[in-house]
Amino acid sequence: MTDPHPFRRLYEANHQPILRLLARIVGARDAEDLTQVVFARAARALPRFRGESQAATWLYRIAVNSAADWLRSRATHEERVTVPLPEQADPATPDSSPEQDLVRKEMGDCIQDVMSRLPPRDRAVLMLGELGGLTDAEVAETLGITRGNAKVRLHRARARLKVALEAGCDFYRNDDNEFACEPKRATGCAPGANCSTARR
DSSP states (O other): OOOSOHHHHHHHHHHHHHHHHHHHHHOHHHHHHHHHHHHHHHHHHGGGOOSSSOHHHHHHHHHHHHHHHHHHHHHHTTOOOOOOOTTSOOSOOTTOOHHHHHHHHHHHHHHHHHHTTSOHHHHHHHIIIIISOOOHHHHHHHHTSOHHHHHHHHHHHHHHHHHHHHHHEEEEEOTTOOEEEEEOOGGGOOTTOOOOOOOO
16 A cells, blocks of 8 residues: 655654754754755655665765755855864853864864865765764665775775865864864965964
8 A cells, every 4th residue: 555645754754863964964053954955855856766775875865965065055155164073072061161162163164164175975975974973884875885885985085084184274272272273374275265264
């Protein structure tokens, strides 16, 4: 018997996982809007979905593509992006000072700006594995590759991100001895990076 409400069931089962994934990629402030974009795209594509992969995997793929489009759009307009990386605390914590919050924000801005300019292949695997927190097996299923291939891609993407960060960001310790970074300026700036930020 055909399900009379396939989209509603798809939405109810996957809304929260997709929202959590996108919150770790683009930040909580924009995640809800982007989640609605993901499900709008899924609704249009649902008649063509043949069930060759799990619905959640299919939605992860749409989410990563939507997040990539969002990042490119923000980078194109030179807008700042705050992203809470998995190992990074929330931007504001009860015990943090405004200066510490600013350092964390600048760190997230700098890293996300560089990551948004990586090749799509690297960006996708980093979004899923590093920012999204998916396992190697889940990354492999989402991208349609083997688990071993997913591990290799993630290792290589991390290495390329490290090189890009070193080329595009100045790392330093602030007055509180916290590790921080900002986009490079003048001749040391990475192509396309926002180099106008003055170190505080």
